[in-house]
Amino acid sequence: MTTMTPVRAGVSLAALLAAKEARAARQTDWLTRYQQPIISLTLVTPGAVKDSIRYRNTMGVALQTCDQLLWQHRWPVVAHQVLWLETGPEALWCVEHPAVEIKAQCVELEQTFPLGRLWDFDVFCPQQGQIGRQSLDLHTRRCLVCDEPAHGCARSRRHSPEEVVSRVENMIDGWFARD
Numbered sequence: 001m002t003t004m005t006p007v008r009a010g011v012s013l014a015a016l017l018a019a020k021e022a023r024a025a026r027q028t029d030w031l032t033r034y035q036q037p038i039i040s041l042t043l044v045t046p047g048a049v050k051d052s053i054r055y056r057n058t059m060g061v062a063l064q065t066c067d068q069l070l071w072q073h074r075w076p077v078v079a080h081q082v083l084w085l086e087t088g089p090e091a092l093w094c095v096e097h098p099a100v101e102i103k104a105q106c107v108e109l110e111q112t113f114p115l116g117r118l119w120d121f122d123v124f125c126p127q128q129g130q131i132g133r134q135s136l137d138l139h140t141r142r143c144l145v146c147d148e149p150a151h152g153c154a155r156s157r158r159h160s161p162e163e164v165v166s167r168v169e170n171m172i173d174g175w176f177a178r179d
Helices: 013-034 053-073 099-112 150-156 161-177
Strands: 038-043 076-085 090-095 119-125 130-133
Touching: 013 038, 013 076, 013 090, 038 053, 038 076, 053 090, 053 119, 053 161, 076 119, 099 119, 099 130
Parallel strands: none
Antiparallel strands: 038 090, 038 119, 076 090, 119 130
């Protein structure tokens, strides 16, 4: 199922928090309903604008890449959903395969695909909950601007929002401008 909304300007913090709660409720519902691991995909979209042509195109590449990964490994997909929201695109897959292996492959995509740093794959197991990078003995995500741990830069506001948004836009533009 795909739901499409028109591209909009910036969104409020209240709308972002409501979207996060709704996403968590969908995740819980799927875990309960299907009793299989789920992949939840969102984008790293700094700044107030969460829905743009750039972000929709980036999500399109992420969707295609994840579908290809699942197909290559022949992991059965029980359910799939894509939502195009003013708070940013979101996707869910329910996959019949061990969650830790799914997470490892999703992290590999985040780390090796040219746009992967802009993808946020969360993997959940019905028994263990969220499968984090630490369960795979991996480091936390790196900053988009300086390659230091992302949480430290975000917490200290080391980089201006304009600098981070510019970096994201340059990454996206570079991908789509390639030969």
